[in-house]
Amino acid sequence: MNLRGAITIVALLLSGAGVLWAGTDGLQVLTAEGARRLTIEEKPKPLPVVLLRDQRGEAFRLQDFEGSNLLVEFIYTRCVTLCTSLGVTFEQVNRELPKNALGNKVNMVSISFDPRDSTSDLSDYGDRFDAVPDHWRIARVENADELKLLLDTFGITVIPDQWGNFEHNAAVHFVDQNGYLNRIVDHDPATRTLETLWKRL
Amino acid sequence: MEATMTFFRRMHLSFDHPYIKTGIGIALIALLALPVCRSLLESSLINHMLIQIPLLALAGWLIGRGMFSSLFQKWNERGIPGLLIAIFAMLFWMIPRWLDTALSEPLWEVIKFITTPLLIGVPLAISWPRMSSFTRAVVWTNAISMLVVVGWLYVAAPIRVCNNYLVNQQESFGYTAMMVALGIALYWVGVVFFGKWDKAE
Numbered sequence: 001m002n003l004r005g006a007i008t009i010v011a012l013l014l015s016g017a018g019v020l021w022a023g024t025d026g027l028q029v030l031t032a033e034g035a036r037r038l039t040i041e042e043k044p045k046p047l048p049v050v051l052l053r054d055q056r057g058e059a060f061r062l063q064d065f066e067g068s069n070l071l072v073e074f075i076y077t078r079c080v081t082l083c084t085s086l087g088v089t090f091e092q093v094n095r096e097l098p099k100n101a102l103g104n105k106v107n108m109v110s111i112s113f114d115p116r117d118s119t120s121d122l123s124d125y126g127d128r129f130d131a132v133p134d135h136w137r138i139a140r141v142e143n144a145d146e147l148k149l150l151l152d153t154f155g156i157t158v159i160p161d162q163w164g165n166f167e168h169n170a171a172v173h174f175v176d177q178n179g180y181l182n183r184i185v186d187h188d189p190a191t192r193t194l195e196t197l198w199k200r201l
Numbered sequence: 202m203e204a205t206m207t208f209f210r211r212m213h214l215s216f217d218h219p220y221i222k223t224g225i226g227i228a229l230i231a232l233l234a235l236p237v238c239r240s241l242l243e244s245s246l247i248n249h250m251l252i253q254i255p256l257l258a259l260a261g262w263l264i265g266r267g268m269f270s271s272l273f274q275k276w277n278e279r280g281i282p283g284l285l286i287a288i289f290a291m292l293f294w295m296i297p298r299w300l301d302t303a304l305s306e307p308l309w310e311v312i313k314f315i316t317t318p319l320l321i322g323v324p325l326a327i328s329w330p331r332m333s334s335f336t337r338a339v340v341w342t343n344a345i346s347m348l349v350v351v352g353w354l355y356v357a358a359p360i361r362v363c364n365n366y367l368v369n370q371q372e373s374f375g376y377t378a379m380m381v382a383l384g385i386a387l388y389w390v391g392v393v394f395f396g397k398w399d400k401a402e
Contacts, residue, residue: 002278004275004276004278005278005279005281005282008276008278008282009281009282009285012282012285012286012289013285015289016285016286016288016289016292019289019293020289020292020293020296023293023296023298023299024296024298029298030296030297030298030362031297031298031301031360031362031363031364032297032298032301032302032305032363032364032365033360033361033364034298035298157305157364157365159365159366159367161367167361167367167368169361169364
């Protein structure tokens with residue numbers, strides 16, 4: 001093999017490895033979900049102003065919780081798999097956190113992306129997990145455009161399957177006291193959410 | 202069919218004519234880019250990874266055979282540089298993150314439609330004839346083991362690797378990839394046992 005051949009091969013190996021390194025953020029990220037989490041950590045995002053309505057029918061905005069830590073997850077009430085474990089995680093936070101922190105230093109919102117969910121569906125879902133509406137709201141977004149904007153900001157992809165269910169990326173989203181989404185962690189096991197939360201209190 | 206063949210013969214054209222091959226390659230890319238083909242082939246992970254992307258690479262192969270077969274050969278000693286380009290491009294498009302991004306961002310879909318033919322099909326086409334039988338054998342055997350490993354990873358993955366696809370598709374893609382690997386392996390077993398080896402290469 002001549003020199004030119006050797007140089008070509010070395011150059012290709014280096015640039016190929018470089019592309020793969022960049023494409024995985026230094027071998028850290030293989031999935032779009034991983035990329036979403038890393039991007040948020042590196043560049044926290046402000047939330048759009050959208051109108052939500054909770055299980056009591058009360059209107060509110062995510063900005064209302066500025067000054068406290070806000071935990072957000074996305075669900076649909078007919079879900080029996082992922083959303084149940086999402087609910088269990090918030091239920092655990094609800095149980096483990098000191099009573100005076102809840103509603104004050106920590107608030108939780110479960111947002112439904114299913115247009116079928118009514119106020120009473122939300123309320124039933126809340127009852128399944130002993131949600132106290134004062135610090136754990138189960139909410140829906142009435143305006144379809146606002147819902148899309150919210151899902152896009154959080155990076156939630158929802159795909160309907162053929163049985164009337166949805167598949168969606170599930171995680172617990174941390175919004176800091178200034179209203180910036182800046183951390184996304186696995187909802188299972190719940191200890192991961194609790195550990196992340198403890199560091200912020 | 203008969204008329205087409207007569208037309209081809211009268212025009213001194215055959216499938217081996219470089220322009221015809223290139224034309225078919227470009228037509229194939231255009232066909233795959235039609236919205237109806239895209240939604241059909243991108244609706245499932247299997248169609249996306251095992252039909253659309255290989256067909257795009259095949260289109261590139263035809264274009265490479267047609268137009269570029271004598272280009273860059275000074276820099277393509279024994280076909281190894283071309284093979285490296287194709288391998289890196291394949292590895293990149295096997296990162297779930299970018300397959301996902303191609304579905305959610307139009308720019309990346311365009312990049313996929315350009316790079317798959319240009320960086321996988323074309324380099325393979327111009328390098329394959331220059332490779333030694335040993336290199337070709339290495340490519341085949343690695344293709345088999347890579348398909349098995351990738352398939353097994355997709356079946357065993359504890360997480361959903363693509364936000365745009367359902368989990369059960371992930372599993373069926375895994376099994377299908379392993380079946381394709383088995384098919385290739387059986388083909389070569391057949392060649393080894395029953396093929397004609399009287400032609401010394």
